[in-house]
Amino acid sequence: MPKINGSTILLGVMGDPIAHTASPRMHNAAFDHLGVNAVYVPLHVVSGQVDAAIHALRVLQFKGVNVTVPHKEHVMPFLDELDPLARQIGAVNTIVSINKRLVGFNTDAPGFLVALKEELRFLVAGKHVGILGAGGTAKALAVAMAHAGVGKLGIVNRTMASAQAIAAVVSGRCDVRSYALNSLEMRTFLSQCDLVINTTSVGMVLGESPIEDFSWVRPGQHVVDVIYNPGKTTFLQEAEHREAKILNGVGMLAAQGMLAFELFTGKTIPYDFMKQHILRG
Numbered sequence: 001m002p003k004i005n006g007s008t009i010l011l012g013v014m015g016d017p018i019a020h021t022a023s024p025r026m027h028n029a030a031f032d033h034l035g036v037n038a039v040y041v042p043l044h045v046v047s048g049q050v051d052a053a054i055h056a057l058r059v060l061q062f063k064g065v066n067v068t069v070p071h072k073e074h075v076m077p078f079l080d081e082l083d084p085l086a087r088q089i090g091a092v093n094t095i096v097s098i099n100k101r102l103v104g105f106n107t108d109a110p111g112f113l114v115a116l117k118e119e120l121r122f123l124v125a126g127k128h129v130g131i132l133g134a135g136g137t138a139k140a141l142a143v144a145m146a147h148a149g150v151g152k153l154g155i156v157n158r159t160m161a162s163a164q165a166i167a168a169v170v171s172g173r174c175d176v177r178s179y180a181l182n183s184l185e186m187r188t189f190l191s192q193c194d195l196v197i198n199t200t201s202v203g204m205v206l207g208e209s210p211i212e213d214f215s216w217v218r219p220g221q222h223v224v225d226v227i228y229n230p231g232k233t234t235f236l237q238e239a240e241h242r243e244a245k246i247l248n249g250v251g252m253l254a255a256q257g258m259l260a261f262e263l264f265t266g267k268t269i270p271y272d273f274m275k276q277h278i279l280r281g
């Protein structure tokens with residue numbers, strides 16, 4: 001526990017629900033480790049109260065907050081400034097007070113690239129990547145892939161219009177196509193991918209998977225799920241069974257936290273430190 005006094009810096013994470021967040025554990029351990037006089041608390045903010053919560057951050061002089069589901073998009077209009085990457089992604093997961101101005105950043109997308117590098121030694125440049133899903137996470141990762149110089153990108157979704165909308169956002173920066181989930185074209189594309197990522201919420205219950213047929217998986221292919229609970233989704237189990245190199249969402253969580261910590265404090269903290277403290281929960 002940090003020693004709290006009159007000059008303790010205030011930070012937190014706002015979302016709904018928030019009770020199961022691992023972020024306070026990770027950030028407070030990092031403050032202790034580096035001797036930073038700061039505290040990081042969960043902030044339960046319900047929909048409809050986002051404007052008031054942002055105002056409260058200003059009044060209470062918080063140094064910053066992370067933002068999680070379901071507020072990553074809703075906070076944006078209430079901030080003073082947006083980092084260009086957050087603006088392009090259309091979602092903010094980190095708010096920092098800089099000279100009394102609230103600035104919105106997105107560390108989810110660059111965090112994902114850090115996790116790929118740290119855990120799988122995987123660099124996106126020139127690679128073929130398939131993203132399953134077309135929600136907020138898929139959009140953030142598509143923008144990250146485009147910025148990292150992806151060779152070919154495929155957005156796979158049940159609802160084609162959402163996949164096409166994401167493809168339109170990144171088409172100026174990379175070679176991108178959309179595919180219908182579980183189509184023959186999808187299977188052909190995925191079989192040629194170096195990396196396939198599940199961003200859909202299907203898989204939080206063991207036995208459920210967004211994909212029915214795993215015949216496309218090749219030994220050595222990189223297969224990632226952004227879900228971290230369960231630690232090994234049915235999607236990852238099926239891929240591992242076919243000798244793919246797998247990774248769950250813990251790495252992304254650790255890396256977005258590491259990058260947010262740097263924005264909050266100006267200090268660096270190792271990726272492994274953040275990951276260990278998430279896994280300790």
Ligand code: ATR
Nearest residue numbers: 133134135136137138157158159162200201202210
């Ligand atoms: P997030 O912001 O976390 O990425 P989201 O915006 O709710 O989540 O997006 C959820 C994604 O999971 C969508 O791509 C959704 O597909 P649709 O666009 O067709 O709705 C996908 N998804 C959710 N349930 C699904 C299911 N049962 N089968 C296939 N895809 C599903």
